[in-house]
Amino acid sequence: MDPSVQNTDPSGPVLQAHDLRKRYPKARGWLEALKGVSLELFRGEILTLLGPNGAGKTTLVKILAGLVEPDGGRVEVPREGKRTWMGAVLEGNRNLYWRLTALENLIYFGTLRGLIPKEARRRGLELLETVGLAEKAHQTVGTLSRGQQQRAALAAALVHDPPILFLDEPTLGVDLEAQEAIRSWLLRLREHKAILLTTHQMDFAEAVANRVAILLEGEIVLEGRTREVLEGSPGAPYRVELQAPLEEGDPRLAQLRAVEAEVEGKVIRVVGEETLWQVLRLLDPLPIERVERESLSLAGLFWRVLRERSVQCSRLPT
Numbered sequence: 001m002d003p004s005v006q007n008t009d010p011s012g013p014v015l016q017a018h019d020l021r022k023r024y025p026k027a028r029g030w031l032e033a034l035k036g037v038s039l040e041l042f043r044g045e046i047l048t049l050l051g052p053n054g055a056g057k058t059t060l061v062k063i064l065a066g067l068v069e070p071d072g073g074r075v076e077v078p079r080e081g082k083r084t085w086m087g088a089v090l091e092g093n094r095n096l097y098w099r100l101t102a103l104e105n106l107i108y109f110g111t112l113r114g115l116i117p118k119e120a121r122r123r124g125l126e127l128l129e130t131v132g133l134a135e136k137a138h139q140t141v142g143t144l145s146r147g148q149q150q151r152a153a154l155a156a157a158l159v160h161d162p163p164i165l166f167l168d169e170p171t172l173g174v175d176l177e178a179q180e181a182i183r184s185w186l187l188r189l190r191e192h193k194a195i196l197l198t199t200h201q202m203d204f205a206e207a208v209a210n211r212v213a214i215l216l217e218g219e220i221v222l223e224g225r226t227r228e229v230l231e232g233s234p235g236a237p238y239r240v241e242l243q244a245p246l247e248e249g250d251p252r253l254a255q256l257r258a259v260e261a262e263v264e265g266k267v268i269r270v271v272g273e274e275t276l277w278q279v280l281r282l283l284d285p286l287p288i289e290r291v292e293r294e295s296l297s298l299a300g301l302f303w304r305v306l307r308e309r310s311v312q313c314s315r316l317p318t
């Protein structure tokens with residue numbers, strides 16, 4: 001299903017963050033890691049938080065999960081009163097006990113969050129099966145591969161069936177097959193949970209997230225429904241399709257390149273309305289099959305936002 005089709009829950013947000021601020025001491029003065037971040041999370045959605053290294057994503061997720069105290073602002077979980085309202089996978093696989101088996105970890109976390117041991121065991125086995133770790137249930141976590149540990153961490157976050165899930169880089173170090181399994185699992189989970197995801201993998205984010213927020217230097221600089229921000233972006237190219245490709249040596253080819261149009265067979269791509277009119281004038285009277293607006297990819301949008309804000313490339317994710 002298209003990740004953007006689903007509507008957010010009309011009964012209101014399950015989590016609200018207001019004006020969150022956090023600063024850390026540095027050699028001289030303070031580093032403002034969060035400069036007043038507000039966001040809402042709804043049931044039935046995955047909100048992906050994108051940002052270059054050091055933008056403040058992990059700090060934000062840790063504050064939302066109650067692991068770090070903000071210096072200002074507040075987090076509200078209007079519909080959930082208890083401590084068991086969320087599950088989290090933070091900083092890779094560190095939130096598991098390495099000397100316990102995968103199943104023992106799940107039983108431990110399940111009982112810690114209110115399940116009776118029998119139920120925790122049943123849920124644990126079921127989840128290990130779901131993440132493809134049934135055969136590793138009785139192996140200590142320290143002996144699992146990194147990707148298997150990551151999958152076990154996801155199962156542990158979900159053992160008590162929390163309505164809200166925080167996932168900080170859940171696919172880090174995970175192979176393509178496991179990424180695919182996590183992707184389809186998240187799409188299923190999304191139907192009845194509120195999920196906040198941070199990732200540097202733009203294609204993964206684009207495939208699962210119905211909403212996107214870009215965090216730069218401690219501030220949210222862009223936020224919206226994925227499909228809408230990609231289609232409505234001013235950086236999205238126009239696509240002009242000719243009935244036949246331009247002949248080699250056609251002088252219009254050089255003129256098109258001079259206005260930075262990209263020519264690929266019958267297809268010409270241009271950015272900006274002004275350039276589009278210029279290109280259409282240049283092509284006149286050649287027959288044109290169609291003119292349409294393409295949507296940007298999430299990676300394209302992210303790079304455009306970063307370029308506009310002149311964030312140095314050395315700080316960009318790989």
Ligand SMILES: Nc1ncnc2c1ncn2[C@@H]1O[C@H](COP(=O)(O)OP(=O)(O)OP(=O)(O)O)[C@@H](O)[C@H]1O
Pocket residue numbers: 024025031033051052053054055056057058059060
């Ligand atoms: N405990 C800390 N003490 C001092 N500075 C910190 C601490 N934790 C984070 N920072 C700084 O705060 C800023 C934001 O860090 P954070 O880990 O939240 O960024 P991030 O967006 O998650 O980065 P990445 O993509 O690299 O994981 C960084 O400049 C980081 O060095």
